[in-house]
Amino acid sequence: SQQGEEDPQALSIQEGENATMNCSYKTSINNLQWYRQNSGRGLVHLILIRSNEREKHSGRLRVTLDTSKKSSSLLITASRAADTASYFCATDGNTPLVFGKGTRLSVIA
Amino acid sequence: DAGVIQSPRHEVTEMGQEVTLRCKPISGHDYLFWYRQTMMRGLELLIYFNNNVPIDDSGMPEDRFSAKMPNASFSTLKIQPSEPRDSAVYFCASSPKGGSEKLFFGSGTQLSVL
Numbered sequence: 294s295q296q297g298e299e300d301p302q303a304l305s306i307q308e309g310e311n312a313t314m315n316c317s318y319k320t321s322i323n324n325l326q327w328y329r330q331n332s333g334r335g336l337v338h339l340i341l342i343r344s345n346e347r348e349k350h351s352g353r354l355r356v357t358l359d360t361s362k363k364s365s366s367l368l369i370t371a372s373r374a375a376d377t378a379s380y381f382c383a384t385d386g387n388t389p390l391v392f393g394k395g396t397r398l399s400v401i402a
Numbered sequence: 403d404a405g406v407i408q409s410p411r412h413e414v415t416e417m418g419q420e421v422t423l424r425c426k427p428i429s430g431h432d433y434l435f436w437y438r439q440t441m442m443r444g445l446e447l448l449i450y451f452n453n454n455v456p457i458d459d460s461g462m463p464e465d466r467f468s469a470k471m472p473n474a475s476f477s478t479l480k481i482q483p484s485e486p487r488d489s490a491v492y493f494c495a496s497s498p499k500g501g502s503e504k505l506f507f508g509s510g511t512q513l514s515v516l
Contacts, residue, residue, distance in 0.1 A: 389458070
């Protein structure tokens with residue numbers, strides 16, 4: 294399976310701290326994406342990193358990709374209470390996106 | 403654009419009843435996906451369409467599930483007959499470029515089968 298596996302399953306931090314979530318996958322990919330899901334809502338695309346990229350930034354988000362280790366990380370800097378959500382990585386290949394089970398992030402004000 | 407629109411937002415039904423979930427993708431998006439989300443299994447791809455044609459339905463769990471896309475602006479996912487284990491959140495998503503590019507998700511339908 295190409296399913297990504299996020300780690301940790303849950304993370305609780307104080308507002309202002311940085312949050313790091315990791316994703317591991319099993320097969321070759323063309324790109325890897327990160328999504329956010331607020332409670333009771335659909336997933337929202339955050340960032341896409343292609344297999345030939347190693348790092349990408351978007352506002353307070355920083356994503357890295359290590360294809361040799363088949364892993365990616367999502368860093369949220371200076372976290373806010375509004376960042377409380379579940380975060381999913383999604384990998385492709387020759388099929389549509391396959392999602393992991395997510396990391397539940399709680400940011401405490 | 404209003405985004406991907408799903409209806410109903412919540413559906414409560416009794417075992418054995420037929421359930422129909424509806425989705426309106428973003429205009430101009432050629433790809434439409436149906437996913438199911440549960441705590442145990444996470445987000446599972448059920449079926450996806452390209453230009454209204456089903457491409458891969460290998461994720462549809464049983465013959466009780468069927469999906470159609472009669473035109474570019476409408477898709478349905480039907481469960482007949484429904485069972486309690488079908489209880490989940492069902493998401494529709496669309497994409498302009500394909501299954502490996504950015505997906506736009508609807509708000510989902512929370513289905514409870516009693």
